[in-house]
Amino acid sequence: MHLKEKMTIVSQYKLASNIFEMKLTGKLVKKMQQAGQFLHIRVPRSDLLLRRPISLAEIDYKSGTCTIIYRVEGRGTKYFSKMKQGETLDILGPLGNGFDIRMIKQGETALIIGGGIGVPPLYELSKKLIAKGAKVIHLLGFATKDVVFYEEKFRVLGEVHISTDDGSYGVHGHAWNLLKKLEAENFVPDVVYACGANGMLKMVDEKFAAHPYAFISLESRMACGVGACYACVCHENGDKTGVKSRKVCDQGPVFKTGEVII
Ligand SMILES: Cc1cc2nc3c(=O)[nH]c(=O)nc-3n(C[C@H](O)[C@H](O)[C@H](O)COP(=O)(O)OP(=O)(O)OC[C@H]3O[C@@H](n4cnc5c(N)ncnc54)[C@H](O)[C@@H]3O)c2cc1C
């Protein structure tokens, strides 16, 4: 059964250029388990029928709140950005299969690679890994200095390396360039997680294809969000028939490297 609730906005503010952090409260928080799961949010406008999928960036059971971080892209996210504390949003969720952290043991090292608006779910993931006693190294790539967010919050959890596409902050280039530097130091992670643009995910997918514990979180246009409409399919890797597919909404968004074609 899929759960739905009108959750209340506790706070909302601008984190960086065009990027907003919203905290929501409601009974659904208790059901939110895995980092990498997402909320399917109805835009309170009668002309926008499809819900918008946004990842959970943080779950706080103590205060009964969850946090989402989103970039204003089109009409839906623009509407969200104008909403105020005390207003409600119709939420379906938590949806999808998030990041598997069962295999990580105390003292092991997790490598987290995030790009742009793929960074938010990695914050809750990192917190969960730290709680298991893992060491976490974060490689975070952004377009420019003015869209960097949560750097200090990630630093509280572990080592952080930042890159920007235009070189305005951190290392010049993509998050992928940061990995090259670690590789030169013969670094081998026990587990790898990535979320971001397809180009970066493709590189992670190829690089860590044989790694037993490497995972990528995909984005796809979604309609129902619950596995019923097939709007979000991607193709299964190695399928010679070319017809085998996976639904990003309920079989993902997190997949093992090598599992699907990006
Ligand atoms: C599993 C998942 C998690 C996501 N998590 C985040 C997040 O944490 N923060 C964030 O800023 N964005 C996230 N996105 C992308 C976000 O869903 C889109 O940016 C958003 O739906 C755009 O809506 P809009 O009305 O502003 O834009 P419009 O372009 O007006 O949207 C039109 C339609 O296209 C869909 N759409 C547009 N862009 C995307 C996209 N990139 N992915 C999926 N559907 C899209 C919309 O849902 C809507 O149905 C996520 C997407 C997926 C699939």
Ligand code: FES
């Ligand atoms: S969005 Fe409908 S099956 Fe995935």
